[in-house]
Amino acid sequence: MSGVARRTVDVAVVGSGPSGLVAARRLAAAGADVVVLEREAAPGGVPRHSAHTGYGLRDRHRLMTGPAYAARLAEEADAAGATLRTEATVTGWAGPRALAVTSPAGLEELDAGAVVLATGARERPRPARLVAGDRPMGVVTTGLLQQLVHLHDRLSASRAVVVGAELVSWSAVLTLREAGCATVLMTSEHDVAEAPAPLRWLGPRALGVPLATRTRVARILGRGRVEGVEVVDTRSGARSQVACDLVVFTGSWRAEGELARTAGLQVDPASGAPVVDTELRTSAPGVFAAGNLVHPVDTADVAALGGAHVADAVRRWLEAPALPPRGVALAAEAPLAWVAPTVLRPGDRPPPRRRLLAWSTEARALAAVRLTQDGREIARRRLPWAVSPGRVLRLPAGLLDAVDLAGGPVRLTLD
Amino acid sequence: MAEGAAPGAATATSPAAGGVPTYDVAVVGAGVVGCAVARELAGFDLSVALLEARDDVGDVTSKANTAIWHTGFDASPGTLEARLVARGWQLLGDYAEATGIPLERTGALLVAWDDEQRDALPGLERKARENGYERCEIVDAERVYALEPALGPGARGGLVVPDEGIVCPWTTTLALALDAQARGTAVRLGHHVDGVEVGATHTRLVTSAGPVDARWVVGAAGLGADHLDRAFGHERFTVTPRRGQLLVFDKLARRLVDRVVLPVPTAKGKGVLVSPTVYGNVMVGPTAEDLADRRATGTTEEGLAGLLARSEGLVPALADEELTATYAGLRAATEHRDYVVEVDAAQRYLCLGGIRSTGLTSSMALGEHVAALLADAGVELTPRTDLPPPPAMPPIGEAQRRPYADAERIAADPDYGRVVCFCERVTRGEVRDALASPLPPSDLGGVRRRTRATMGRCQAFFCGAEVAAMLVEGARGGAR
Known part of the structure; x- marks a missing residue:
């Protein structure tokens, strides 16, 4: 095709959220020619429009707001010599x-020695959740809500229903509050709200948000503009209507994995994430993935640390592009929807932060994880905390010590 | 120079300064049919007004069509519908080429899922021949799966209809409306017809935005066609809206379905089909629910759950794909099996009623038919020789070269290289063009239908705020 410029670089990083920026910084600091491709007009990813604090704890050992965190990571990548390209x-x-x-x-056409996919995740919008009704204005996701409020100062609503009670759902409540919009109801389909216990307890009290558990939003009311929602008590089947002028669908994350799919990478159908090993290699040589693209979603600091982890794997690939040894597959079984990473290879490092990340579809007050291989249990560990859906489950990678890397597939489940 | 001022176009006459303009013809309803009729009539030496109750063209039934470009192979032989769909197939196919309306000649495969359905295939082939369509071919199950490998188990055979296709209903309506407007038609949005006063030489249409006078009135009012017909004193039909709910799957599912996969039709309708869309998605639907409420465009829990189950039976791999949209449309069905197209010469009124989903394909043939009926009724039709060229429509179809992939366009205007809607790869330049067009969108839905922005799998998670801001800025710019 004519009119197409061709360039080669050592590393192309797709996405400038925390994982992409940290990977770029580390690789550029090590002397690689790195280009970060960001489709938005500014680098930083989702933290850019999440104005409240809570960022930077695990990677920077301090607390920052999302925009400050995003700006700092971008500055550092730039200072290290990475080329940040927006739009x-x-x-x-x-x-x-x-x-x-x-x-x-x-x-x-950017021909790279290595590609790092760091395209993040997004929330499942209303259609993917099969919520019936008309299609009025005033139905959004947290992502859209926060952009409307923080990037464009544009929200005209006074009564919101927040669907979901995950960590991000509370982030939505804070954003609504800042924009002068009351949260008249927060719903969770689970028996217990998904957010971590302190927030679960404090949130409704401190912010005055009524929380309805075992409640499903079945229908949107209103035609031109949202007028309310119909909710169903999932136990009794009883239905009621709640008046509101905004519905925020929160959480229920899905990897933004289009490039992984179009590259023909192996993808986990449950999360949409590309399948990776503990070095964050995908199924294609020289193509890596990091951040919430591989674990939709954990917090931004965890994503950033994944970016640091993948950088070292990329560097080794650039030094000696060799195919990795054969590995053992790790698969999640119900009630776990997915686990990441899912390929264990001899000689590889443990996963980022020495944690396996998994997602449960059920709440368990007392739970143990169990690993089986070739029909026998190889590890079992009682968890010191409750398991909740809508929240990533972080498991110590030490569980994997018992895996026979010459053996058959490994299954991970909850007891 | 919005309307009435195109060079060579007949203009409305004003009996007195400040009076009500009088048009030769007023077309009521700017769905795909009304737009096609207005465009056709504006090709003659007539002054034409196109009145629409909503704030945009194609904003009721036309926007929620199944988007099939029909050959008419399965129409009831001998009906007006059969004749006009066959003719309209040709006209729309040619017009799409001339204007750039997204249209793909995918072909269709009608699949029999049991022995009874398989036994019905020869009858369908005969019917196609009666309709003048000769290219159907009955195939066995093996061939069905060779054509559509992703289909679920149980197919017993099929009927290949090579000339069916898919088309963009939004661009079609918009192209016809823009063309009508360029030919001098006065497009009057936000004009809901509330009353009809038939006079000796002209009829006064009392609308929500003031009176409009016309010598002839053509009703193309879709779901409201019977109301308008009654306002002229007729009791010919009642519109019973038939709701069709639809699921739209992510573009990554497009590789699963190559052509329109039709079920064997039953008395209830054409049944649930699976079809690629020109935007690169896969669509499953529609349901067929007869309703009383003409505004019931909402989806239902049962409808969506039923379609999802059906999808997974028809194409099991769809279970792993995301849904990017669910919606419902109303077909303007009546108690008659055919279109109702009748002239009331005494009142200078022509009625178009019961134009169901096939109206997308037949719209331009309906335009021709209306012109012929008016000529028969004594309206003098002098073809104009100074018609503007048809509009060049934005390439929003996946089979076309989209601006984001067009190096020359981006070099000439970098805004075509600024992607604002990432899922659908819609650029700032395209949204800007839509906002600056002679028929600009009035809301986000209008932007969506013109550009596809926010229509993708993230449903505005990433781009909704940006597009909304452009819409507001565009509106402000327009007001200045």
Whole structure:
């Protein structure tokens, strides 16, 4: 095709959220030629429009607001010598490690020695949740809500229903409060709200938000503009209507995995995430993935530390591009929906932060994780905390010590 | 120069300064049919007004169509519908090529899922021949799976209809409306017709935005066609809205379905089909529910759950794909099996009623038919020789070269390289163009239908705020 510029780089990082920026910084500091492709007009990813504090704890050992955190990570990547390109959308693949890019400068094929996919995650919108009714204005996700409020100062609503009671749901409540909109109801389909216990207890009291558990939003009311929602008590089947002028669908995360799919990478159907090993290699040589793309979702600092982890794996690949040894597959079984990473190979490092990340679809007050391989239990560990859906489950990687890396697939489940 | 001022177009006459303009023809309803009729009539030396109750064209039934470009192979032979769909297939196919309306000649495969359905295939093939369509071919199950490998188990055979296709209903309506407008039609949005006063030489249409006079009135009022017909004193039909709910799957599912996969039709309707869309998605639906409420465009829990189960039976791999949209549309069904197209010469009124989902395909043929009926009724139709070229529509179909992938366009205007809606790859330049067009969107829905922005799998998670801001800025710019 004519008019397409061609460039080669050592590393192309797709996405400039915390994991992409930290990976870029580390690789650039090590001397690699790194280009970060960000489709938005500014780098930083989702923290950019999450104005409350809570960022930076695990990676920077201090607390910052989302925008400050995003700005700092971008500055550091830039200072280390990475090229940050905004308004640069990767639209597909031009080769095994070559990206097709659209930007105001034109079309480009960026041929990279290694590609790091760090495209993050998004919330499942209303259609994916099969909520019936008309399609009035005033139905949003947290992502859209926070952009409307923080980037565009544009929200006209006074009564919101927040669907979901995850960590991000409370982030939505705070954003609504800041915009002068009351949260008249928060719903959770589970027996207990998904957010961590302190927030679960404090949230409703401190913020005055009524929380309805075992409650499903079945229908949106209103035609031109939202007028309310119909909710169902999932135990009794009783229905009632709640008046509101905004519905915020929160959480229920899904990997933003289009590039993983179009590259033909192995993808976990439960999360939409590309399958990775503990070095964060995907199923394609020289293509890596990090951050919430591989675990939708954990907190931003965990994503950032994944970016640091993948950088070292990328560096080794650039030094000696060799195929990794055969590994053992790790699979989640109900009530776990997914686990990441899912490939264990001899000689590889443990996963980032020495944690396996998993997602449960059920709440368990007392739970133990169990690993089986070739029909026998190889590890079992009682968890010191409760398991909740809508929240990532962090498991010590030491569980994997018992895995026979020459054996058959490993299954992970909850007891 | 919005309307009435196109060079060579006949203009409405005003009997007195400040009086009510009098048009030769007023078309009531700017759905796909009304727009096609207005465009056709504006091709003659007539002054035409197109009145629409909503704030945008194609904003009621036309926007929620199943988007099939029908050959008419399965129509009831001998009906007006059969004739006009076959003719409209040709006209729309040609018009799409001339204007850039997204249209794909995918072909269709009608699949029999049991022996009874398989035994019905020869009858369907015969019916197609009676309709003048000769290219159907009965195939065995093996061939069905060779054509559509992702279909679920149980197919017993099928009927290949190579000339069916898919088309963009939004761009079709918009192209016809823009064309009508360029030919001088006065497009009057936000004009709900509340009353009809038939006079000796012209009829006064009392609308929510003031009176409009016209010598002839053509009713293309879709769900309201019977109300308008009654206002002229007729009792010919009642519109019973038939709701069709639809599921739209993510674009990554598009590889699963190559052509329109139809069920064997039953008395209840054409049944649930699986079809690729010109935007690169896969659509499953519609349901067929007869309703009393003409505004019941909401989906239902049962409807969505039923369609989801059906999807997974028809194409099991859809179970792993995301849903990007669910919606419902109302077809303007009546108690008659055919379109109701009748002339009331005494009142200078032409009625178009019961134009169901096939109206998307037949719209331009309906335009021709209306012109012929008016000529028969004594309206003098002098073809204009100075018509503007048809509009060049934005390429929002996946089979077209989208601006984000067009190096030359981006070089000429970098805004075509600024992707604002990432899922659908819609650029700032395209949204800007839509807002600056002679028929600009009035709300986010209008932006969506013109550009696809916010229509993708994230449903505005990433881009909704940006697009909303552009809409507000665009509106402000327009007001200045």
